[in-house]
Amino acid sequence: MLDTRRLNSKDKVIVTAALTGAVTTKKDNANLPTQPEEICKSALECYAAGAAVVHIHVRDEEDGASMRYDRFEAAVSRIRETGCPVLLNLTSSGGQGFGWEERIKPFKALKPELASFDAGTMNWLNTVVFMNEPGFLELCGKEMIEAGVKPEIEIFDMGMLNTAKYYLKKGILKAPAHFQLCLGAPGGMEATTENLLYLVNHLPEDCTWSAFGIGKGANEVMMAALALGGNIRVGLEDNVYYNAGIKAESNAQFVERVKRIAAELGKSLATPEEAREILGIK
Numbered sequence: 001m002l003d004t005r006r007l008n009s010k011d012k013v014i015v016t017a018a019l020t021g022a023v024t025t026k027k028d029n030a031n032l033p034t035q036p037e038e039i040c041k042s043a044l045e046c047y048a049a050g051a052a053v054v055h056i057h058v059r060d061e062e063d064g065a066s067m068r069y070d071r072f073e074a075a076v077s078r079i080r081e082t083g084c085p086v087l088l089n090l091t092s093s094g095g096q097g098f099g100w101e102e103r104i105k106p107f108k109a110l111k112p113e114l115a116s117f118d119a120g121t122m123n124w125l126n127t128v129v130f131m132n133e134p135g136f137l138e139l140c141g142k143e144m145i146e147a148g149v150k151p152e153i154e155i156f157d158m159g160m161l162n163t164a165k166y167y168l169k170k171g172i173l174k175a176p177a178h179f180q181l182c183l184g185a186p187g188g189m190e191a192t193t194e195n196l197l198y199l200v201n202h203l204p205e206d207c208t209w210s211a212f213g214i215g216k217g218a219n220e221v222m223m224a225a226l227a228l229g230g231n232i233r234v235g236l237e238d239n240v241y242y243n244a245g246i247k248a249e250s251n252a253q254f255v256e257r258v259k260r261i262a263a264e265l266g267k268s269l270a271t272p273e274e275a276r277e278i279l280g281i282k
């Protein structure tokens, strides 16, 4: 049987803070950062709490989902100007219905360390089609290689993992790949330990991986992923509640919880420098 850790560190946990996302609003949680200065502030707080990576979406002036380049540029430049070493992971989806070029431009121009690569199309939240057609994925993979941006391959179901393995074989994605196992999104696999273990057991041998759960399975998936040697994603993109019925105070609050639980397992949170090493990012 393969080691469930794969290439993950034995004693370091990379925490990615997913700050904003495309779905949740300030009505769901008033602490959601949506504007560039709020996103920057939240990124710095998460770094201070122990996050090595921040996953960034942007919104327009009215807080609507957006892939506008000027908004990405504003958020990214603010963070970089502070000198904070946190690794940046930009979304390449940003919501629904955006064109190929506008999905690719932010990572292509701003060259973050990582960018999301959603390895397949799905019925998103039982409302719309989250389009990731083959032509787009081929273009996206090629552009990431050219820009020197590491894909964070988002997996919502087993079919997407098979698709990612196909692109690894075809050279659209390069090994060692980094996977984000996303559980609990309606339309994808449910956030359970059983589903997490199933996906982990089917990952390629030479990869790193991280996981998160959305909704009521969030804490279960976080603790199961820690037990299996995984890295962890947390944040208001995925959960507006800290615990059942209790809204989160900030993105950093989620990071602090992972730090405490990891410590009980004899692990500490990876610094951005250590995360680079683990993920093979120069």
Ligand code: ZN
Pocket: 018, 021, 022, 055, 057, 091, 116, 237
């Ligand atoms: Zn995202």
